Amino acid sequence: MDDHQLAEPAVAPFLPFALPDIGEEEIAAVVECLRSGWVTTGPTARRFEAAFRDYLGAEVQAISVNSATAGLHLALESLGIGPGDQVIVPTLTFTATAEVVRYLGAQPVLVDVDAATLNMDPRAVEAALTPRTRAIVPVHYAGLACDMDTILALARRHGLRVVEDAAHAFPTRYRGRLVGTLESDITVFSFYANKTMTTGEGGMVVVRDAALARRIRLMRLHGISQDAFDRYVSKTPAWSYEVVAAGFKYNLTDIAAAIGIEQLRKIDRFLGQRQLLAARYDAALADLPLILPPRPVGDSTHAWHLYVVRLHKDAPLRRDELIVRLSELGIGTSVHFIPLHRQPYWRDHCVPEAASFPVADAAFDAMLTLPLYTRMRGVDQERVIDALHSLLPC
Numbered sequence: 125m126d127d128h129q130l131a132e133p134a135v136a137p138f139l140p141f142a143l144p145d146i147g148e149e150e151i152a153a154v155v156e157c158l159r160s161g162w163v164t165t166g167p168t169a170r171r172f173e174a175a176f177r178d179y180l181g182a183e184v185q186a187i188s189v190n191s192a193t194a195g196l197h198l199a200l201e202s203l204g205i206g207p208g209d210q211v212i213v214p215t216l217t218f219t220a221t222a223e224v225v226r227y228l229g230a231q232p233v234l235v236d237v238d239a240a241t242l243n244m245d246p247r248a249v250e251a252a253l254t255p256r257t258r259a260i261v262p263v264h265y266a267g268l269a270c271d272m273d274t275i276l277a278l279a280r281r282h283g284l285r286v287v288e289d290a291a292h293a294f295p296t297r298y299r300g301r302l303v304g305t306l307e308s309d310i311t312v313f314s315f316y317a318n319k320t321m322t323t324g325e326g327g328m329v330v331v332r333d334a335a336l337a338r339r340i341r342l343m344r345l346h347g348i349s350q351d352a353f354d355r356y357v358s359k360t361p362a363w364s365y366e367v368v369a370a371g372f373k374y375n376l377t378d379i380a381a382a383i384g385i386e387q388l389r390k391i392d393r394f395l396g397q398r399q400l401l402a403a404r405y406d407a408a409l410a411d412l413p414l415i416l417p418p419r420p421v422g423d424s425t426h427a428w429h430l431y432v433v434r435l436h437k438d439a440p441l442r443r444d445e446l447i448v449r450l451s452e453l454g455i456g457t458s459v460h461f462i463p464l465h466r467q468p469y470w471r472d473h474c475v476p477e478a479a480s481f482p483v484a485d486a487a488f489d490a491m492l493t494l495p496l497y498t499r500m501r502g503v504d505q506e507r508v509i510d511a512l513h514s515l516l517p518c
Contacts, residue, residue: 142495191316217265295391320429401431463484
């Protein structure tokens with residue numbers, strides 16, 4: 125018998141639901157940073173901040189941080205959120221959106237989402253307002269912007285601050301304007317490994333108000349009046365500094381910023397590839413018993429961080445079974461998210477007994493996130509499409 129007759133059949137590699145797109149440019153930039161001798165927050169982080177601000181093309185300040193969670197915490201702290209205050213967040217989000225409110229001793233108030241977009245429902249926000257409400261944190265779910273005109277108008281009427289959780293939304297446009305250039309107080313982006321661009325771990329806080337920016341920069345690094353870069357390159361002796369507040373350790377390293385600069389240069393190409401993959405899914409899955417993600421309207425755009433589908437009630441498989449069957453075929457999926465009101469901590473601490481979240485509950489029971497990432501090849505996407513057609517026949 126020939127050797128080739130004994131060979132095992134080829135097995136297709138497992139497809140993850142997300143994968144970072146790191147090239148030789150990022151690797152070279154990190155090596156250059158390491159060889160420079162400056163690896164913590166320094167000149168590269170500043171160049172990254174300047175490049176990000178320039179990409180947005182607005183009169184804003186961009187402040188790099190080591191995670192979007194850190195950025196949200198700094199944002200709310202700079203706005204004076206504290207004990208006794210309430211901050212409205214959607215229940216369909218990652219726990220970080222709510223947990224930063226608790227860091228400050230304030231109370232997250234969970235609200236339901238819109239059935240079409242799965243973004244925060246402005247009607248639910250208005251119904252949840254109390255005299256203790258201080259801020260609203262809209263989450264641009266999956267990369268599609270919330271109804272920001274309505275949310276911002278509501279905030280203005282009631283004297284509330286708005287912090288956009290834009291972890292999914294770079295570069296998303298809302299009515300032609302990039303998220304990060306709207307009229308909210310602060311916008312926070314994420315560069316986690318599975319986001320539309322990555323620094324490994326990291327984030328960016330975007331703010332217009334100079335006083336808020338000063339507070340965020342101060343609190344980002346221990347409440348020290350000068351950051352390490354300033355102290356070591358200025359004429360002030362390196363040992364001389366003042367601690368003027370009890371701050372945090374939230375700075376982004378130059379190593380991470382070096383990756384970020386290269387990723388930012390590619391972001392338009394990344395977006396185009398994500399849009400192409402999403403359009404292919406839309407066309408190929410249209411006849412299946414699935415609710416497909418909503419398309420952006422008019423001159424708004426979708427960042428397509430996630431491609432989230434929902435099973436119809438009459439689909440032949442339930443969500444959990446479909447996830448298992450796809451995994452058996454070598455296809456990874458995820459669920460975004462388990463609503464916060466279903467999580468033990470938030471259920472016990474933040475959800476009134478009579479509260480209900482019918483839209484988020486129905487969406488969660490039916491949703492799964494399909495693979496979508498810029499390194500995904502056409503043949504990879506066809507595997508996903510073929511698997512869904514075999515498991516969910518028309």
